[in-house]
Amino acid sequence: MASDCLSLLAADAVVTLVYHNESVLASPSNIAVVLAVPLTALIALAMAHAWDPGVFGSGAEEFRRVGYAYVMVIAALALIGYAVGTAAGQSWVFGALPLAAVLTLFGRYALRKWLHIGRRSGAFLRSVLVAGDIDSVQELIRRTRRASYAGWEIEAVCLADADHAACFPLAIDDVPVVGTDHDIVGLVALHGYEAVAILPSTGWSPIRTQRLAWGLEGTGADLLIAPALMDIVGPRLHIRPVAGMPLLQLSAPNFTRPAWLVKTALDRVLALGVLIVFAPVMVVIGCAIRLTSPGPALFKQTRVGRGGTQFEMFKFRSMVRDAEDRLADLADANEGAGVLFKIREDPRVTRVGHVIRRYSLDELPQLLNVVAGHMSLVGPRPPLVSEVEKYDDGGVRRRLFVKPGLTGLWQVSGRSDLSWDESVRMDLRYVENWSIALDFMILWKTAGAVLRPDGAY
Incomplete structure (x- = not known):
């Protein structure tokens, strides 16, 4: 203030x-x-x-x-x-x-x-007690450790299944299991946890949530309840009372609204501006590629865009000319998860390729795709046709509801170090919660991400 x-x-x-x-x-x-x-x-x-x-x-x-x-x-x-x-x-x-x-x-x-x-550095953290099933608790612990800036320090766990308390682990990812969900109020009073997070779990009823809220009154602890839709946040969730019963209303995602037209216009105008500014840099990169490695400076590859339509995506060539022909010989060295193919020390990458990949300069020609309307500045990672053919029905195809992006949550959250599941979760989170403010935040973070070598290979 x-x-x-x-x-x-x-x-x-x-x-x-x-x-x-x-x-x-x-x-x-x-x-x-x-x-x-x-x-x-x-x-x-x-x-x-x-x-x-x-x-x-x-x-x-x-x-x-x-x-x-x-x-x-x-x-x-x-x-x-x-x-x-x-x-x-x-x-x-x-x-x-x-x-x-x-x-x-x-x-x-x-x-x-x-x-x-x-x-x-360990300051300004809230001590949190988490209750739920083992899988959901483990997922929250991983997320909060990866996003330390959120300010949560999960100090203890209460598991939901009281009938199998004797089989409970002593700890989950080094966080001690201190009891069952029946012990929450007593543990908060004893240890002074600042927040209690209730995750989706079997057997947890609305009346138990109400009684827990009553029991926590006077302890100073906040009660946080995770909805079943874990990755849908922000303006899309609303509490709407109906006949005295509070219901969680989920509004339609923004990509179905006229705001998407604003995004399209901003994408093309900004991409054209950046393309003009970086034109001299792109000329230098193109000359360096041609002088140090036989073959064209630009690499074209068929990718899948919004609605499953295919388009030719442009990149600066960072590999040798016959890289695609040598792909089968490197199948055993694949480090990518899911449908992704990644090798940390790929022998096909040229000397110039290592440099432009480190700082994501090989992506600059994709500005042409943005200006042409095939891609957005921000969006899910543009998948290969072979990757889309391997998509299951677990919601992965929702990535195709929007245009793929030159950058995205995957770019600012680990790049190639992300697992397949994490990459999918990041893309779906973007699709479900898109806003212009989120786009600008990702663009701002991209500048810092490309200057760090982490996950760039």
Whole structure:
């Protein structure tokens, strides 16, 4: 809140002093606007729940709420000015507020990085007790360890099946199993856990959840209940009471809405701009490939796009010319999981290929596919035809509901180090929860991911 207030005051002061100087004090209406602009912006931030502790450090959702608040306050003040027939506040509405929005986002980003650094070093963590089936508990432990920035430290586990308590493991991934789900309230009172997470499990009924909520009253522990749809989050989930019974409403994914047209337009405009900026770099890379390895600089490969349509995807050639012919000879060295073929030290990769793969420069020609409309800047990994033929009916084909992307959640979350299941989960999570804010967050993180060699091979 202090950071947001300082951002508003700084932007207000810049417009007031730089553009108006002494003229502000000479007009009562200007003085009123100077005072009203930061106040109404703070009210808009509060109404957008931008200060909800649950979204601090969460990324896209936090920035989406801030952006929504500023868009709403700018629109509201502009309409009010038009209705009363005055232009007195235009400099502040269209100058101070956009500047304040930028400062607010940068301030929150800086605080978010500071928070994540602290959490990675063991500070600002919430002690959590998890209850559920072994598989779901193990999955949550893996996720929270991989995403340490989330701020969860799972300290203990209560397993759901009380009838087989004698067969319980002593620990799950080094987290001790301290009891069954009947022991949760007593354990929270004894150890002071800050949160209790209930995961989908057999035998867990709504009445038991209600009694657990009653039992945790007064302990200070938050109760978090995971929905059955584990990877659907954010604006798609709503609580809708029907006849006094709260139901979880799942709205349709954004790729079925007109917002997808906005994404398509942004993709093509931004891709064309980036293509123009990087044209000299691409010429240099193309010349380096031709001079160091026989064969063309560009490599074309048939990939599968939205709805199963096929297209020719462009990349800079990073392998020897007969790489496809030598694929069968390397089948035993495959390190990829599922339908993926990956080799960490692939002998087919050229010297220039190692460099451009390290920094994902081999992907730059895919900007042509984005401009042509075959791909998006952000989306699932573009699959090969042979990979799609191996897809089962476990939901993997939902990746084809949207255009494949030049980058995506898979790119910023481990690249080639991801297992097949993790890669699929990342792509499906993107498909289910797409938003423009999520796209910009992934594009921002991509810049950092390509500078790190982790997972690039």
